[in-house]
Amino acid sequence: MEKFTVHTGKVIPLDRANVDTDAIIPKQYLKSILRTGFGPNLFDDWRYLDAGEPGMDHSKRRINPDFVLNFPQYQGGSVLIARENFGCGSSREHAVWALDDYGIRVVIAPSFADIFFNNSFKSGLLPIVLPTEVVDQLFKETAAQNGYPLAIDLAAQTVSTPSGRAFSFEVDEFRKYCLLNGLDDIGLTLQHANDIKAYEAKRRLAAPWLFN
Amino acid sequence: MAGKTLYDKVFDAHVVRRExxxxCLLYIDRHLVHEVTSPQAFEGLKIAQRQPWRTSSMLAVPDHNIPTKDLDKGITDPVSRLQVETLDKNCRDFGVTEFNLGDPRQGIVHVMGPEQGATLPGMTVVCGDSHTSTHGAFGALAHGIGTSEVEHVMATQCLIQKKMKNMRVNVAGKVGKGVTAKDIVLAIIGKIGTAGGTGYAIEFAGEAIRDLSMEGRMTVCNMAIEGGARAGMIAVDDTTIAYVKGRPYAPKGEDWDKAVTAWQDLHSDADAVFDLEITLDAASIQPQVTWGTSPEMVVAVSGMTPDPEQESDSTKANSIRAALKYMGLAANQPINTIAVDKVFIGSCTNSRIEDLRAAAAVAKGRKVASNIKLAMVVPGSGLVKAQAEREGLDKIFREAGFEWREPGCSMCLAMNADRLEPGERCASTSNRNFEGRQGQGGRTHLVSPEMAAAAAVTGHFVDVRTL
Structure with a gap:
């Protein structure tokens, strides 16, 4: 997994609540057996005016000029801000892979759905929860300044605005450690293989039917 | 010290290590696998040269991409076919049991698991699919995971987890006639909101829940995730034990007796404390219909669409406006005036035998209305299909003008050929009414099987109790 330490990037404001994973990456693209290549189909139904199918040449598709990702001023953005309950719905990690493949490194919202939030850390995407009024402020500042950037420091747990204001955010210690070091948590868990074996042996005696 | 909740008990019994x-490292008893969220996980194992920790915990089945008709032609979409063949190959390579296409046990993963007795009370159950919450109906701790976690469970038999908070939803008293498990859970989501359960495991309790069959309980737990909760659970009782008994993967003989004794403890203690408790009056729940693009956008069939002008919160008002626009509906529009184009009876929410019996009872002796372009019934598994055919339900549906299809996820998410065209409106027994969920531009209204059948025979939403 790619490390995440500090990141400064242009903000893309997606002013919607309950952005679901079907919207982030529609079902037809889940047929891929790869982890990469989902970026051109991020928010496919909102981003294009024609119906998308796997294998299409996306450069020839009709772009929806009214969708924020297509606005010229937000090209190259890497910090997505959105309203509450971002990432609700399906458990598809493809949603995280699509954001990552497009170039998004950080998503900031007042709240996230649990599975999406959890999946993000596994692929080096940092989801940040900030209070509703702070997110609201970020939307206003993004609208007011062309190319509005935010600086995220994971070690310090801060989001800093161009004017120098810093908002701190919470992050689970273990997740932070893995993300800062780009660690594969399977390797970490397997360091406890003896504990797992001991648990399993005890459990097998107490509840043998679980091992049929 | 306060007693334990059902969630506390199952979670605590599976902790391998606690930092x-x-x-925590949480031990996983059952890992269900399907073709969409597993290929990258199997590939990860291969690249790292790892073996699955315990293949006997795994059970695989293709479901999302499966065509529901002309199965003799195989899967014609080459991209779908490759994904299903990749599952077949991975299961062969790693020695994982799979119910392939053509096996009578093949079906939707969340129908197949319980049907096989592969889901047992007190288990931890995971699958790379958010509707894994379904299995909580058995007093199991069951939730969806992403593909990285699928790989993690394959390699270590564990998940890295922190404990969730406890919520209990009490549905007090009895529901009226014609009100189903689907109506109960839609009413709950309408009350708590689509993010109301975020961070919680929800235990569903109360007389109306106790009165439900296992099929009904699975419908309720299935949609816990639509209320934001990864896991929904229901305490074990005689109904649970009677359902499990004799199924292929259920314990037998002496083990059965020991298991049943152990399962008696799978309920919240009387003095357990919940972080949040919600109560609904069962008698006040009416048949529900969603009107918008989130499952929380739901009203009784006797109600009407909301008016954004009456909403003081601007984010909410904007959501209502956007949803009404997408759905092609006006504010204050009575639900029973909304005509539908297609009807879908199926999905991991409502494709079990009891669901098909209930829909067939409405369809019997009636005809699909002339404005309906397609009304389809997709059984949850090959075994459900065979059971329905033994009972003659297929004939009832066909005579009424429904199509009787082969098992799979089908038009719940439209990864196969079954989908809505732009602008088409569907009465669907599935679980998500998100934009584009059933096909780009498609408009989904979530209802119970009875209400879907009623919409099929009248051509619009109608209170099934008045037919």
Whole structure:
């Protein structure tokens, strides 16, 4: 997994609540057996005016000029801000892979759905929860300044605005450690293989039917 | 010290290690696998040269991409076919049991698991699919995971987890006639909101829940995730035990007796404390219909669409406006005036035998209305299909003008050929009414099987109790 330490990037404001994973990456693209290549189909139904199918040449598709990702001023953005309950719905990690493949490194919202939030850390995407009024402020500042950037420091747990204001955010210690070091948590868990074996042996005696 | 909740009991029994900050390694008893969220996980194992920790915990089935008709032609979409063939190959390579296409046990993963007795009370159950919450109906701790976690469970038999908070939803008293498990859970989501359960495991309790069959309980737990909760659970009782008994993967003989004794403890203690408790009056729940693009956008069939002008919160008002626009509906529009184009009876929410019996009872002796372009019934598994055919339900549906299809996820998410065209409106027994969920531009209204059948025979939403 790619490390995440500090990141400064242009903000893309997606002013919607309950952005679901079907919207982030529609079902037809889940047929891929790869982890990469989902970026051109991020928010496919909102981003294009024609119906998308796997294998299409996306450069020839009709772009929806009214969708924020297509606005010229937000090209190259890497910090997505959105309203509450971002990432609700399906458990598809493809949603995280699509954001990552497009170039998004950080998503900031007042709240996230649990599975999406959890999946993000596994692929080096940092989801940040900030209070509703702070997110609201970020939307206003993004609208007011062309190319509005935010600086995220994971070690310090801060989001800093161009004017120098810093908002701190919470992050689970273990997740932070893995993300800062780009660690594969399977390797970490397997360091406890003896504990797992001991648990399993005890459990097998107490509840043998679980091992049929 | 306060007693334990059902969630506490199952979670605590599976903790392998607990770190100082509360992060736990949680042992996983059952890992269900399907073709969409597993290929990258199997590939990860291969690249790292790892073997699955315990293949006997795994059970695989293709479901999302499966065509529901002309199966003799195989899967004609080459991209779908490759994904299903990749599952077949991975299961062969790693020695994982799979119910392939053509096996009578093949079906939707969340129908197949319980049907096989592969889901047992007190288990931890995971699958790379958010509707894994379904299995909580058995007093199991069951939730969806992403593909990285699928790989993690394959390699270590564990998940890295912190404990969730406890919520209990009490549905007090009895529901009226014609009100189903689907109506109960839609009413709950309408009350708590689509993010109301975020961070919680929800236990569903109360007389109306106790009165439900296992099929009904699975419908309720299935949609816990639509209320934001990864896991929904229901305490074990005689109904649970009677359902499990004799199924292929259920314990037998002496083990059965020991298991049943152990399962008696799978309920919240009387003095357990919940972080949040919600109560609904069962008698006040009416048949529900969603009107918008989130499952929380739901009203009784006797109600009407909301008016954004009456909403003081601007984010909410904007959501209502956007949803009404997408759905092609006006504010204050009575639900029973909304005509539908297609009807879908199926999905991991409502494709079990009881669901098909209930829909067939409405369809019997009636005809699909002339404005309906397609009314389809997709059984949850090959075994459900065979059972329905033994009972003659297929004939009832066909005579009424429904199509009787082969098992799979089908038009719940439209990864196969079954889908809505732009602008088409569907009465669907599935679980998500998100934009584009059933096909780009498609408009989904979530209802119970009875209400879907009623919409099929009248051509619009109608209170099934008045037919």
């Amino acid at each position: 100082a900050d509360g992060t």
